[in-house]
Amino acid sequence: MYTTLLAIDWVVFWDKVILISVILMLSLLIAMYETWAERKVAALMQDRRGPNRAGPAGLLQPLADGLKLFMKEEIVPGSSSRLLFILGPGLAMLTAMMTSAVVPWSSYLEIGGRHVDLQIADVNIGILYVFGVVSMGVYGVMIGGWASNNKFSLLAAVRGASQIISYELAMGLSIISLLMITGSLSLRTIVEQQQAHHYYILVQPLGFLIFLVCAFAECNRTPFDLSEADNELNMGFHLEYSSMKLGFYLFAEYVNVFISSAVMATLYFGGYDIPFVNNSALAQHWGQNPVAILQAVCFFAKIGIFILFFIWVRWTIPRFRYDQLMKLGWRMLIPLAILNMLVTGFLVLLRQNHWHF
Amino acid sequence: MQPLTSRGKAVDRRPMNFLERTYLPAIMKGMAITFGHIFKKRPTVNYPEKHRPFSPVFRGLHVLNRDEEGRERCTACGLCAVACPAEAITMEGAERLPGEEGLYREEKYAAKYEINMLRCIFCGLCEEACPKDAIYLSETFAPANFTRSGFIYGKGELLIPDPKTDPEGFARARGEHKTV
Numbered sequence: 120m121y122t123t124l125l126a127i128d129w130v131v132f133w134d135k136v137i138l139i140s141v142i143l144m145l146s147l148l149i150a151m152y153e154t155w156a157e158r159k160v161a162a163l164m165q166d167r168r169g170p171n172r173a174g175p176a177g178l179l180q181p182l183a184d185g186l187k188l189f190m191k192e193e194i195v196p197g198s199s200s201r202l203l204f205i206l207g208p209g210l211a212m213l214t215a216m217m218t219s220a221v222v223p224w225s226s227y228l229e230i231g232g233r234h235v236d237l238q239i240a241d242v243n244i245g246i247l248y249v250f251g252v253v254s255m256g257v258y259g260v261m262i263g264g265w266a267s268n269n270k271f272s273l274l275a276a277v278r279g280a281s282q283i284i285s286y287e288l289a290m291g292l293s294i295i296s297l298l299m300i301t302g303s304l305s306l307r308t309i310v311e312q313q314q315a316h317h318y319y320i321l322v323q324p325l326g327f328l329i330f331l332v333c334a335f336a337e338c339n340r341t342p343f344d345l346s347e348a349d350n351e352l353n354m355g356f357h358l359e360y361s362s363m364k365l366g367f368y369l370f371a372e373y374v375n376v377f378i379s380s381a382v383m384a385t386l387y388f389g390g391y392d393i394p395f396v397n398n399s400a401l402a403q404h405w406g407q408n409p410v411a412i413l414q415a416v417c418f419f420a421k422i423g424i425f426i427l428f429f430i431w432v433r434w435t436i437p438r439f440r441y442d443q444l445m446k447l448g449w450r451m452l453i454p455l456a457i458l459n460m461l462v463t464g465f466l467v468l469l470r471q472n473h474w475h476f
Numbered sequence: 477m478q479p480l481t482s483r484g485k486a487v488d489r490r491p492m493n494f495l496e497r498t499y500l501p502a503i504m505k506g507m508a509i510t511f512g513h514i515f516k517k518r519p520t521v522n523y524p525e526k527h528r529p530f531s532p533v534f535r536g537l538h539v540l541n542r543d544e545e546g547r548e549r550c551t552a553c554g555l556c557a558v559a560c561p562a563e564a565i566t567m568e569g570a571e572r573l574p575g576e577e578g579l580y581r582e583e584k585y586a587a588k589y590e591i592n593m594l595r596c597i598f599c600g601l602c603e604e605a606c607p608k609d610a611i612y613l614s615e616t617f618a619p620a621n622f623t624r625s626g627f628i629y630g631k632g633e634l635l636i637p638d639p640k641t642d643p644e645g646f647a648r649a650r651g652e653h654k655t656v
Contacts, residue, residue: 164511434510436503436506447499
């Protein structure tokens, strides 16, 4: 079929193009409705009603917000470095979106006898890729804060950068103990293992907890929103931003929440697995395509639960002070992650030795 | 210093133990509280569609009353203006001419009647002072305006709708026909 190794299989190419556009659209749509859900849940928790004017139950509110952001005046401060100032929000959005490339959204569809994987790229270093892209997210914050040429923005950006870097350590360590069990870095393999046996939340509860806390910190969400810090730093690194550039920053945060929910669901809650059901048996019974769609629905339901959890935490917990943040990161989470790693390693070795000490 | 009340509590300044330093118990407690609030009753009223009912003694915007035949009751005696502690009411009287019996109930009437809503304190003393039952305070309040002069309400704004030509408006202004 291939004349040379570099020949492009156009069918696969268009598959991927369609899949990428669908997933980008979907993450933007979900991010849009996250803002709505955030406001609605916040209102519920504060005994208010929340947005209810635009459309039924305020469902058109995100569109109105977006329209408002587009109509606002674009201001680029005279003393800012123009290129970096514009690059900042773009970078934030780009890194937020790029992570979605390795997440397996469902098993596969059968279209015309071909397997169409519902994953953009099943790279065998999936988790490493996620980490690489996520740590690039700090550039969006840092460049935005630096290019604004504003002391508060810079302060916030430095705080945000140090926070993200500190929590990445604990996040990486908590993942290592998971990887010792899975023996694979590919997210699809991890999901398939969970389908075959059990969800990794059962064997890695502490690792999940650490990962969860670090995911909050990576997304700059309350209680770790030190880089925004509305009341002490005046919106922090996006203080000088207006119009859709600000919108991009805010939006990137919600996309990040969506993606990190997807990663957490994949790593610890079985990804696209339909819970309590033998997936392959169901696929034989119903056919592959309906099951694949149901699996995607299950995955998005899991993501939705995580997103609601993110929102719930945001409207409960006040922001950490900077020293508390650093103490929690370096003196609690990292030692706990190392402990978790040692215990897991010990048990894994013991199991390989058939439980003989 | 002596404690001023018996409700004082000593601040616990013991260093946090391990569990407290993870913040987890406190966070879970807080999350249980916020979750509980989801099911609480919301005090908000959807304003333009629903109005919170006023209390029966609410004193709102003034209304100049008419009798059942639609004749103005005010005789421009000036008692309301005298009673007004904020000096918000001014009026000019005029004599009723022959042929105007359907418009004004008595021989004298108010040709001009103005209340400055920026001065008015809505005390209701004008209502109490009026011997002719011609002015009373309704259950509405003065809407916002762009100019100060817009807050000086003349007869056009104050006069109640004619019960003969607009019985519904009359009833609404009297507060008998309540809007929800």
